[in-house]
Amino acid sequence: MNHPLEPGENLTQLALVLLVNGSQTNVMNSFPHFKTALLALCCIHFGWHPFELEGQTLRINECMAANSNGLLDEDGDTSDWIEIWNYGSSPVSLAGLYLSDDPQLPDLWPLPSIRLDSNEHLIVFASGKDRRSPEHALHCNFELDRKGEFLSLNQFIEGEWMELSAFNPFPPQKQDVSYGYVGNAGSMKTAYFLIPSPGTRNRGESVSGFVKDTRFSMDRGYYEAPFDLVISTGTHGATLAYTTDGTLPSPTNGTQVLPENTTEPSIALLKITDSTLLRAMAYKDTYSPTNVDTHSYFFHGSLLKQGDEGKPFDQSVRWGHTGPDWEMDPEIVTHANPEIKPTKEDFLRLPTLSIAMRFKEMFGRGGIYIAGQSVEKQVSAEWLNPASDPQAPNKVQGFQKNATLQIVGGSSPSRWKSDKLSMRLKFDQDLNYPVFGEDATDRFDTLVIDARLNNVWHYGGGAEPVGQRERAQYVRDQYAANLHNAMGGTSPHGRHAHVMINGIYWGIHTIHERPDDNFTASYLGGSNEDYDSIKHRPNDVLQGSSDNYNQLHALAGKDLSIEENYAAVSALLDIDDFIGYMLMNYYIGNGDWAHHNWYASFNRIDPDGRWRFHSWDAEKGLHGVSNNVTGRNDRGGPTFLQHQLIRNEGYRFRFADHAYDQLRHGVLTPQRTALMYREITDPIDLPIRLESARWGDNQKSRPYTRLDWIENRDSLFGLAANRQLPTHDFFKRRSEIVLSQFKQRNWLPFMEPPVFNQHGGHIPGDFKIEIEAANQGSILYTLDGSDPMPAVQNTHQTTFHLASDSHEKRAMMPGDSRIEDDWMQMNFDDSDWPIGNKGAGYENRSGYEALISSTLNFQDSVNQSDTETIYMRVEFEVEDPIPFDRMELSMRFDDGFIAYLNGFEIARANARGTPDTPAAWNASAA
Known part of the structure; x- marks a missing residue:
């Protein structure tokens, strides 16, 4: 007879039952791992004292071989783990028991001599750290292989090794999913647990396996001709579900494609003839279904003809200043001038960010475009054509991530100051992708999809509307951030991209970072929780508190000509970083700052932590070559700090050093600023024709065109025909004008710094350095790296x-x-x-x-x-x-x-x- 091992029983008692009944059952076949069972039986029959087998009610009940976000060990590491359970009614000693992941080495790691009470669970971390002290967490000397491997609990009895419990092997594992036995001790059924339960009974949701991910025969991207598409899954007996309207497919939504039989996987065949948002998943009874994969396919021709036809626009409610605006303007799309008319290649010159969601959740009643900033909706986000290779547009893949989407932008969502609204993606799990290249981080929890409000063709507000639209460049804010980063600051990285919303072309946007606590932790070190993060004003706290920021301003409110007071401020503010931030804003003439439009961060855990400011929303810069914002003194903002700090002689000299260095020889020189402006405008030089077709006629009947954009760009370089524009020859003239503005403020010493015939770099062996004193003054210099300027003492x-x-x-x-x-x-x-x-x-x-x-x-x-x-x-x-x-x-x-x-x-x-x-x-x- 076969008798399952129940809680409270032990092997020797069971053997006695078999003998008394005279059964000839082969005990070794019933328990093939316990080779000494027959010897124990004979001893009982002849009345000998039985040998009690320790560990007979122990088993490896659950294990985790891909722990990333679950149970932490005492070091704070997400080590893998093994759970041992005593399912019997009596305590069991672990002395003489071993764990191993190698069938040839059953004694790989000895368990300590501790007792495991009835129904008690023991966690052993499979970390390789080899810690056996009973007073602390246990760590075996091996790690688990997430691809699947052998794992056993062993005991040496009468010269033989016995497996008390084993996975031989456990199958490949999923991240943060455990594997083990289902139900009570009598069950020998194993499964995956979507919610692991280390240290407790396995009662959570379990699945037999995981449906293999859906596969698409054609890459997402841009196409010119119709094509056949195959969707498949490698799991036999699984059903496919797909949609083309942006909604999530499921067993109850979308087209269902059943397998022909349980031994074959299902296959879906589609003909793609027009721009299509394809979302697919696969499912099977007792299995965990796949996630939803989204593949966007775009046809250039249909995008250029975009209008109301064939779109679900009737599902939207009224939006926009004169009603919904969907159209690509035929006047631009069919224009005779090739400088104005967009081409299909313009779609390929920038990456594309494709947003897929239920149409009504974007434009319907209660949708985010109608509700404004208070609503988030679940979306798919795809990054297409990141290599910008027109010859092979779909060769290099970007990413597809699930996220939430919401409208952002301060005053821009006010009805309807702008019909083209900015949005923010917050990823369900961090995005790991080099969106901005090797100079930036490749880990993001948030990205901003910035439509811009000021100085754009679609501006519909009341603050100088015509001037704002005529100055459209679509780069000013990111240009300011780029300048700050080039000067050694920490401001958002960004790049331009086309944006599609449910297959509808939505124009050129800037995709950029948000300088919050996650941003600062990525670039400055530490964790998010280490930072105080503030935006716009002292009481607008993103993370942490405003206490340290208020303390900084309280100290700055004192007389900073007194060295002790200045030192207290310097202990909380990164002075050199702050000067660079201020120089950038003064250079661009930031006209909408600093009563708002700034971010600041402070690492309160790091003893060397200092407040740093980050550029934000600097759209109203580069308005005029003579613009002067040095008089701004906004309480609670960075300009207040500047006006307080400049009273200190030491700070004034430090500010002067940075000012002359950057404006005469550094990032803010005419050559560098012009080059960096070219670098940010060149990528959209031709794609701006698509923006003209999409939004150029949003506020006027005669649409703005690429030629308008070029005239404004050329004015900054002194190349425009209209020399009366306030921005005329901005880059060539601006640096010296800013220095003059500083002089007018008495922020610079009367004496200018000496002029070198070469400022650093490689020189030939016979090169003679020449230093010319400004204003016919004397020259003081050193050769040992020390500062020739003696420290300024605030004495009488x-x-x-x-x-x-x-x-x-x-x-x-x-x-x-x-x-x-x-x-x-x-x-x-x-x-x-x-x-x-x-x-x-x-x-x-x-x-x-x-x-x-x-x-x-x-x-x-x-x-x-x-x-x-x-x-x-x-x-x-x-x-x-x-x-x-x-x-x-x-x-x-x-x-x-x-x-x-x-x-x-x-x-x-x-x-x-x-x-x-x-x-x-x-x-x-x-």
Whole structure:
């Protein structure tokens, strides 16, 4: 007879039953692993004291061979594990028992001498760490192979090795899925457990196996001609389900393709003739089904003819400022000018991000496009044609990941400030793919699909709408982030891509990172939980708290000219990184900052952690070559910190070092900034024709075209026909203008740094380095790497008044251009100019008369048809050597001025023209 081993029984008792009944059952066949069972039987029959077999109610009940996110060991590692269960009613000692994954080495790892009580489970980590102390977690000296292998629990009895329990072998394993016995001790059925249960009974959901993934005979991508497609699975008896409307296929949704019999897998045959979103899965009873695979197939011709026909648009509710906008404008698509007309190759010049979902969940009532920022929906995201290879567009595969999608963008989703909305993907599991190349991380939990709001053709807001649309470039924000990264900062990486929503072409977007705690952990080290992450304002906390940020601003609110206060701020703020961030924003003239549009992060665990700022939403940069945002001082933001820090002499010199280095020799020079702008605009130079067809007519009947885009780009390089644009020759002129703005703010020392004939790099052996001092000053240098500038000490300062309000002045209001531009030089003869000791000018109304010397009042010379310029000269003497290290100029003026010192321009305010350009005799204020 055969008798299953039940809880509470042991082998010797069972053998006695067999003898008494006189059965001739072959015990060795019933228990082939227990070779000493017959000897134990004989001993009982003759009345000998029986040998009790330890471990007879033990078995390897469950194991995990692919642990990635489950049980942690005491080191914090996700080690694999083995669970041993005593299913008997009595305690069992583990002395003399062994675990092994090699049938030739049954004693590979000895268990410690501990007792396992009835119904108790023991976890042994299969980590290879070899730890046997009973007081701590147990670790055997081998690891488990996720591909499947032998695993046994063994005991040595009377000269023979016996397998008390074994998987011989366990099958290939899935990540974070365990394998073991189902149900009670009598069950010998094994299965996979989708929810592992280490240390407890195996009662979770179990499956017999896993349906093999679906396969597609054609790669996702772009096609020109119809083709036959085969969907299959390698699991016999499995059923296929697929959809083409963006919805998820399942046993109850989509086309069902049954197998011909249980020994054959099912196969689906399709004819693909038009752009198609194909989503497929396979399932089988008692098996875990496949995930849903999504493959997008696009046909260039049908995309260029995109309209309302054949689309599920009737399922949408009203959206957009004048109603839904689906169309590719026929006026652009069929245009006679090849510079304007898009081509099929334009789709292949950028990667494509294809979003697949239920159409109503995007555009229907309650869908995310209608609901705005408060709703998330599940989607599939595919990255197509990442290699941008028009000759083999589908050769290099990108990725397909499941994610949630929601609308984002601050004020942009306001109804309907923009019909083209920005979105954010949050992946169900981290995306591991080099989206932005080798210079960026390849791990992402979030990506932003940025449609841009400002300076784009589809802008529908009320802030200078025509100007915003006419400045469309689609690169400004990412260009700012690129500049900051090139300067050593940490800002989002990004790239342009075409976006499809359920097979509908949605235009060119910037796909970029979000500089949150996950971003900073990827680039700066540590874990997400280590960081405080803030955006836009101190109380908008993404991760952690605002306590440390508020402390930074509280310290910055003190008098930072006192070195102790400055040191306290420096302990919380990365000064060099901060200066780079500020220089970038000042360079682009960021006009929508810093009352918002910034991110900041702080590693509160790292003793060396400092606050760092990250560029964000810098769309309103590069508006005009003379734009000046140095006056911004927003409480709670980075501009407040700048205005506080600049009061410290040490910071001022440090800021000056960075400013001259970047604007004269570094990233912010005319050559580098122009090159980097080319690098970001060149990829969309031709694809912008598709954006013109999709959104160029969204706000006006005559659509914007690529030629409009080119004119704005060329203006920045000084190449546009219209030289009156505010952006004319931006890159060539901007660097020196920004330096001049810093000088006007008194953020730079009076003396400029020395000029080298070569700034670093490789030089020939006979090369002579030449250093020229600016402003005819002296040069101090070192050769050992030390700073020749002595540390500035905030000790007692002596003030010298060089020229007061009542100091003698000479002034003139010219009536024509006869006075040469050298009037500000030291050797100019001003002996015939009127003299006074107050101000100079004239007063049309009242209130300023007392400030103007009677001898310098030019009211009688005013010509109402002209604008006037007053030239004033003030002479003063200083000791040699100069007994001070800085000079301050205080001016009372109306409406503007330019100041010179010994012929060199040192400050200007509200004066038209570029720095170092003298004002004409009839110049007007800006």
